[in-house]
Amino acid sequence: MSLPATPRGTTPRGTPPRAAENPPSQTLSVKGIPVTITRRAVRTLRITVYPDCRVSVSAPMGAGGRDIAAFIVSKLPWVEKHLARYREQERKKPLARNRFVNGEIHYVWGVPHVLKVTERRGNPKIVTGGGTPSRVPPPSPGGAAPSPPRSSRPAAVPPENAGPPVMEMYLRPGSSAAQKQALLDKWRKSLVARAAPLLAAKWKQPLEAAGGGRDFEVKKIYLQKMKTHWGSCNPARRTIRLNTELAAKPPECLEYVVLHEMVHFITGYHNRVFYGYMDSLMPGWKEIRKKMNRNLMS
Numbered sequence: 001m002s003l004p005a006t007p008r009g010t011t012p013r014g015t016p017p018r019a020a021e022n023p024p025s026q027t028l029s030v031k032g033i034p035v036t037i038t039r040r041a042v043r044t045l046r047i048t049v050y051p052d053c054r055v056s057v058s059a060p061m062g063a064g065g066r067d068i069a070a071f072i073v074s075k076l077p078w079v080e081k082h083l084a085r086y087r088e089q090e091r092k093k094p095l096a097r098n099r100f101v102n103g104e105i106h107y108v109w110g111v112p113h114v115l116k117v118t119e120r121r122g123n124p125k126i127v128t129g130g131g132t133p134s135r136v137p138p139p140s141p142g143g144a145a146p147s148p149p150r151s152s153r154p155a156a157v158p159p160e161n162a163g164p165p166v167m168e169m170y171l172r173p174g175s176s177a178a179q180k181q182a183l184l185d186k187w188r189k190s191l192v193a194r195a196a197p198l199l200a201a202k203w204k205q206p207l208e209a210a211g212g213g214r215d216f217e218v219k220k221i222y223l224q225k226m227k228t229h230w231g232s233c234n235p236a237r238r239t240i241r242l243n244t245e246l247a248a249k250p251p252e253c254l255e256y257v258v259l260h261e262m263v264h265f266i267t268g269y270h271n272r273v274f275y276g277y278m279d280s281l282m283p284g285w286k287e288i289r290k291k292m293n294r295n296l297m298s
Helices: 064-072 077-093 177-210 244-248 251-263 272-281 285-293
Strands: 024-028 033-040 044-048 053-059 105-108 111-119 127-130 166-173 221-223 229-234 239-243
Touching: 024 064, 044 077, 053 064, 064 077, 105 229, 127 177, 166 177, 177 221, 177 239, 177 244, 177 251, 177 272, 221 285, 229 251, 239 244, 239 251, 244 251, 251 272, 251 285
Parallel strands: 033 053, 111 166, 221 239
Antiparallel strands: 024 033, 044 053, 105 111, 127 166, 229 239
């Protein structure tokens, strides 16, 4: 979750007077960016960019208008950088909250599935492909373009009026939307839990060969639904953490994230060494990253 970004401001001279009960505020447009200026009992000018792209400045009661404007202009590159970051985060959010009704589209390994909700007694579960759990996508051949899972490949002669595959969600009567979301999250986690160890094992030997004998065994894989990261790692402990939402993306996206985090066992930075390994082992990684960051619902 993103927090408001606030840099340290400058400190004007003098002691600010006591603030009024309702501090006066005004809006100033700087290069097309609306900035709300509020005068408070503070000693320094401070500018804040919020995740909803609001920009505000807290100013001492006695600060002059020209000084405030000059301060905002001096911080414009910083403001524009954080506005771009928050807008990109907003672009990646789903366009609408899931309602979990019949006919709604959900993605499984990048393939759109039509949701069918059935209320019945028994343990809640999700199945695809006529009553069987979604298969684990096969690891792509090293250095080659990843192939889609078998279930997403078109048949040689498609059946007449064939539609998208179905995702069947079985729930107890009266289940809430939150319970349905929790079931979907748990199911996606199980898909990533089955696929990720296969991918880590696949890339272990190529990385060790390229890394001069370094150890690339992944000791543990943590799974978590995350809002701003697809993955992370702890090189010292040889562990990686993956976003369970990757189960909705094409299978090559999960493979890219696994390899990405394992390459960080060599270097913790996105530098020439890192990109050299990625270019050598997965030449198409940049296109995969674009595909991964594209909103599937758009």
